[in-house]
Amino acid sequence: MKNKLNRFLALLLLSCMLLGTIPVSAASAQEIVIDSKEDWMAFAENARTDAYSAGLTVTLAADIDLTGEKAVSIPIFCGTFQGNNHTISGVKFTTDADHQGLFRVVAKEGKILNLQVEAVLEETDKVSQSGVVVGVNHGLVEGCKAFGSLFAYTDIGGIAGINEETGVIRDSSSSATVQGTYKIGGIAGTN
Numbered sequence: 001m002k003n004k005l006n007r008f009l010a011l012l013l014l015s016c017m018l019l020g021t022i023p024v025s026a027a028s029a030q031e032i033v034i035d036s037k038e039d040w041m042a043f044a045e046n047a048r049t050d051a052y053s054a055g056l057t058v059t060l061a062a063d064i065d066l067t068g069e070k071a072v073s074i075p076i077f078c079g080t081f082q083g084n085n086h087t088i089s090g091v092k093f094t095t096d097a098d099h100q101g102l103f104r105v106v107a108k109e110g111k112i113l114n115l116q117v118e119a120v121l122e123e124t125d126k127v128s129q130s131g132v133v134v135g136v137n138h139g140l141v142e143g144c145k146a147f148g149s150l151f152a153y154t155d156i157g158g159i160a161g162i163n164e165e166t167g168v169i170r171d172s173s174s175s176a177t178v179q180g181t182y183k184i185g186g187i188a189g190t191n
Contacts, residue, residue, distance in 0.1 A: 030056060034059070034061065034062075041072070044073065060088070074102065076104065081115065083112070085116065087116040092120050093120070098130075102134070104134075135160070136162045145174070152180050160189075163191045
C-alpha cells in the first residue's frame, strides 16, 4: 500500500512540474493573449479550422505590426477576439483567393471587438468578398476601425466584404479606400 501511495505522489509531483513549464497563454486552451508578431503568427497558423477557435477567447495586449509577413489572415474564427483598441498594422493580402480580411470568415458565434486594422489589397480583378477586418461576417463586429486600401472585383467593404443575414456590424468605422467593379461600400460591400 505504501509503494502505491509513493508512486501516486511521485506521479502527482511530476505532473505538477510538467504543467509548471507550460506558458500561461497555452495552459488554458480556452483563452490566449497575443502581445507580439510571433504570437499572432502562431495564432494564424493554429486557426485553420473552426474547431480551434470554438469557445476560444483571444485578447490582444499590444499593437502588432505585421509588415513583411505572409499568411497573416485567420481563415475562420468562431470565438471572441477582444482587441482592446489595439492596432494590427502592416497587413498585406497576398493571395487571389476570395474572402480576404484579417479574419477571412467570422462564424455566427464569432465576435471581433474593439480592434483597429490597417491593411492593403493591391489591385486585382480576381478577388471578391474582401474587407479590411473581415471577408465574410456571420457574427458580431463591434467597435472596430479600418484603415488602408482595398482594390478588388466585387463585394468590397471597409469593415467587411459581405455582412451576412446573421452578421451584425455596429459602432464601427472605416477610412479605408475601397475600389472595385461591383458591390462596394464604406462599411460592407454587401449587407
